Structures are given as C-alpha cells and as structure tokens.
Amino acid sequence: MIAPVPNKGPFLAQKFSEAIYEKARILAEGSETLISIGYSFNNYDGESYDPILQALIKSQNRRLVIVSPDARGYAQRIGAQYPSLHIDAVAKTFKEWVVSCFHY
Numbered sequence: 001m002i003a004p005v006p007n008k009g010p011f012l013a014q015k016f017s018e019a020i021y022e023k024a025r026i027l028a029e030g031s032e033t034l035i036s037i038g039y040s041f042n043n044y045d046g047e048s049y050d051p052i053l054q055a056l057i058k059s060q061n062r063r064l065v066i067v068s069p070d071a072r073g074y075a076q077r078i079g080a081q082y083p084s085l086h087i088d089a090v091a092k093t094f095k096e097w098v099v100s101c102f103h104y
Contacts (some may be wrong), residue, residue: 021051029055033063037094041066041074057084065090065104067097 028034034056041049056062064082066074067090075089090097090104097103 021048024052025055028052029058031056031059032061033065035065035067037067037097039066039074040068040070041078053078053082053085057082062086063088067092067094067104069093 063086065088071089075087
C-alpha cells in the first residue's frame, strides 16, 4: 500500500513504513503476480514503487496486473521503465473488475 500523500519523503523515513516496504519487497520477490488496484504509478512516486517493482522483477513470473480505468496508459509507461515485467492492463474500475469475476 502506498500512502496517498504528495510528499512521501518524510513518510518513507519512518520505522513503520520502512518495515512495511521491506515486507512488500520480500512478498513481491516471492510472488508470481502483483496486482495494483487504482494506483497510477505517478513519476513522483517512483521512490515508493521502484523497490517493489525491482523485487517483482526477481520473481518467477514477473507479472504486474494494473486495475484502473486508465490502466493501459499506466501499463505502457511502466512497461517502458521496466521492460522485463509482464504487464496486464485491466481498464476497469475495481467494481467492474469484481463483476467480471476478476478476469484480466
């Protein structure tokens, strides 16, 4: 989970968030798929998501599923930054994705 605050610098320095991000990195590296729901991968948030995506690259399948109405654009941008990731774009709201039985 990435905090929805404009300046994450002070947040990232806190002990609690360090522990959460370390756990996220470990889980991403050991996962087959990481699903991002409603997250835009804003360039200003790179410090937040880069370590997690770098860990995902080390996983067996290296698959990222982006669920958002704007998922295609996000997937295109992230795919250019992380070419070894397999990215599926689900251009739906969370509710639409649930109703479709989580198909991607």
